[in-house]
Amino acid sequence: MKNIIFLLAIFIGLLNPIVNANELRLSKNVIVNYPTPAIVSHADNLLIVKYQDWYFSHEQLEPKNIYQAIDLTGLEHSFIKSMFIPKVRLELPKWLAELSKEQAASYAITDTSSTIKRSSDLDIYSAYDSANQKGIVYILEPVTIHSISYSGSDKHFSKLLSMIKGNNK
Structure with missing residues (x-):
């Protein structure tokens, strides 16, 4: 009987990390460790992870689809950066700099509402609009851009940002 209880304890102990640690691999270099959600939904290029009082969605941006009828291929990284760093707009064509300013x-990207976190393998640009309780996160890799839209409190937004990690393997 002791052996059965011991084996059951080991089995439960082995399952516990699987149940509590969810790892979403956005790419070879980007991982989001997130708590178990109420709902996970996926359609086409969009993944939605929903909790009781907040959610986030992820999509991989395609330069041809950021704006309808505008192909940003080759300019997509500069465009995203320019939304957070206004002086980058000076490097863009005037019409694109204006789109960046509007976006x-x-x-609601301002110096006080946004953060930029850089590491060797990725850059994370984020902003939180406390009035609307919405946030946006862009994760820039050398070739790929990930977009994460968020809705919920600033506390959960900060938590979401802390869950995004580079895979330094």
Whole structure:
């Protein structure tokens, strides 16, 4: 009987990390460790992870689809950066700099609402609009851009940002 209880304890102990640690691999270099959600939904290029009072969605941005009828291939990284760093807009064509300014305003990106975190393998640009309780995160890899949209409190937004990791393997 002791052996059965011991084996059951080991089995439960082995399952516990699997149940509590969810790892979403956005790419070879980007991992999001997230708590168990209420709902996970996936359609086409969009993944939605929903909790009781907050959610986030992920999509991999395609330069041809950021704006309808505009192909940003080759400019996509500069465009995203320019929303967070206004002086980068000076490097863009005037029409694209104006789109960047409009997009930054629509996300309420300001010096005080945004953060930029850089590491050797990725850059994370984020902004949180406390008035609307919405946030946006862009994860830039050398070739790929990930977009994470968020809805919920600033506390959960900070938690989401802390869950995004580079895979330094």
